[in-house]
Amino acid sequence: MFESMAKKPASWLTGKGPESEIVLSSRIRFARNIAEFKFPPSADTDTREKVIEFVRSAFSSMGLLKHGHFYNSNEISPLDQSFLVERHLVSPEFMKNGTGGGLYIDDSECLSIMVNEEDHIRLQSISSGLSMNECWECAYKVDQELARKLEYAYDDQFGYLTSCPTNVGTGLRASILIHLPGLVLTREIDNVISRISKVGLVVRGFYGEGTDVLGNLFQISNQTTLGRSEEEIIDSLSKVTQQIIEYELNSQETLMKDASDQIEDKIWRSYGILKHARVLASGEVMNLLSALRLGICLKLFDKVSLNQISELLIVTQPAHLQKYYGREMTSAERDMVRASLVRESLHGKQ
Amino acid sequence: MLCQDCNKREATIHLTQIINNEKVVLNLCKICAEKRGFHSPFEQMPFPLAELVSGMVGSNILKKPDKTGKIDKKDLKCTNCGLTFSEFGRIGRFGCANCYNVFRVELNDLLRRIHGSAEHRGHVAETPTEELQPLREEKRLRDKLKKAIETEDFETAAELRDRIRELSLKSKEEGS
Ligand SMILES: [Zn+2]
Ligand SMILES: [Zn+2]
Numbered sequence: 127m128f129e130s131m132a133k134k135p136a137s138w139l140t141g142k143g144p145e146s147e148i149v150l151s152s153r154i155r156f157a158r159n160i161a162e163f164k165f166p167p168s169a170d171t172d173t174r175e176k177v178i179e180f181v182r183s184a185f186s187s188m189g190l191l192k193h194g195h196f197y198n199s200n201e202i203s204p205l206d207q208s209f210l211v212e213r214h215l216v217s218p219e220f221m222k223n224g225t226g227g228g229l230y231i232d233d234s235e236c237l238s239i240m241v242n243e244e245d246h247i248r249l250q251s252i253s254s255g256l257s258m259n260e261c262w263e264c265a266y267k268v269d270q271e272l273a274r275k276l277e278y279a280y281d282d283q284f285g286y287l288t289s290c291p292t293n294v295g296t297g298l299r300a301s302i303l304i305h306l307p308g309l310v311l312t313r314e315i316d317n318v319i320s321r322i323s324k325v326g327l328v329v330r331g332f333y334g335e336g337t338d339v340l341g342n343l344f345q346i347s348n349q350t351t352l353g354r355s356e357e358e359i360i361d362s363l364s365k366v367t368q369q370i371i372e373y374e375l376n377s378q379e380t381l382m383k384d385a386s387d388q389i390e391d392k393i394w395r396s397y398g399i400l401k402h403a404r405v406l407a408s409g410e411v412m413n414l415l416s417a418l419r420l421g422i423c424l425k426l427f428d429k430v431s432l433n434q435i436s437e438l439l440i441v442t443q444p445a446h447l448q449k450y451y452g453r454e455m456t457s458a459e460r461d462m463v464r465a466s467l468v469r470e471s472l473h474g475k476q
Numbered sequence: 477m478l479c480q481d482c483n484k485r486e487a488t489i490h491l492t493q494i495i496n497n498e499k500v501v502l503n504l505c506k507i508c509a510e511k512r513g514f515h516s517p518f519e520q521m522p523f524p525l526a527e528l529v530s531g532m533v534g535s536n537i538l539k540k541p542d543k544t545g546k547i548d549k550k551d552l553k554c555t556n557c558g559l560t561f562s563e564f565g566r567i568g569r570f571g572c573a574n575c576y577n578v579f580r581v582e583l584n585d586l587l588r589r590i591h592g593s594a595e596h597r598g599h600v601a602e603t604p605t606e607e608l609q610p611l612r613e614e615k616r617l618r619d620k621l622k623k624a625i626e627t628e629d630f631e632t633a634a635e636l637r638d639r640i641r642e643l644s645l646k647s648k649e650e651g652s
Binding site for chain 1 (some may be wrong): 556557559567568569570571572573576577580583586587590591592593594595596597598599600601602603604616
């Protein structure tokens, strides 16, 4: 399953969209439940099956099944599930639930809907660059239609009711994936993170061995879901993101003033390693690709396109590699295969 | 540094998150990080807020059951799914929509701590019976109008009055 998907990059990774040199993707997620059923964590098998049936028939009458596919979680192998997680189409939690879940993915991979994750319905829309409004329009339209087919659990005071109280109200989580090498290199990042957290947003970096953030990638999302309207939440995330982009560009300018030779060397050195290495760990690839992306941003480097960098970030992940080569591999094998895939991609481009 | 979950392996993954100005740091080994769902930065990482919630309910809101083992008066129980408030405190998840009704008073406090508010201000859910929807919206607008008049925010009040008028006109048109 998903073989054809594995061969093409996701549409949210086209490297297009506003601010796509710095913002990789935007995402909107709604958490919804059907009023008459117990929430998934406490629902029995029968109830879970009924929920899937309800939702599936709603999708069908909305015409969604004509341009997308609905899967039952028991027909998705563990490798395929990891593959979908790497592609941002399902959450890691969805994998843990085992059977009794459903998943809808539309043909463009912009819209994905998990059934019986923590809530009956988790509807997400994802797109390339800083494009919150595009995500919102796509997700909102489907959400509105679903509401007419299924009675949502909704309360006049608390809004949309969710399994976890941290999602209640709008049930909305808006997030962006952003690349901040300048702020990391100038060590301004901690300042920025603490400023952001004061306006109701959460920033997460992913740390590997040591203290460096892998790939200089951060996820920023709204922390609270109750008490502010959907528009306010999205607006505030977009505005703060604009501001962070400005901080990042300032940091990059500072770097170029103080250490342009070193920066240029770092970029070309990274390109050299990616182009010739025989063994590449996944964290290493992320850091090297980060340097190339910075190079493009600074207009110091044009051997590789943004699109290609984003694509490599995704396809060099463990499950993608195994899907691509059609077999399971040990971590050592993957490091070699990863290096050869990156080499192919970079040499082909020249 | 040892992993905070297993206390056995070396912690190699360090995650920092700031919640309500409070820094939450997770130091985990690779295996425990994967158990929690941290695989790569591309994934939607689970909020450690859930842990915060159950901690808060346990320590601050719930009274401890007394020594005779009698059920605490405060330990409410949902009539639909059977979840008690103390169970909710432990797992941080509700069993069904009715739980919100049963625990409403307690939740006012809890939700204010998590979100800084206990009032939904966003879109109103459409109902399958479509004609109910404008009624709900009208009720919400009227509530807001009352508040606006109370706080002498006349500009907002005028705006709200217009919206209510629009809404009732629309529903009359659709009804005829
Ligand atoms: Zn551990
Ligand atoms: Zn209940």
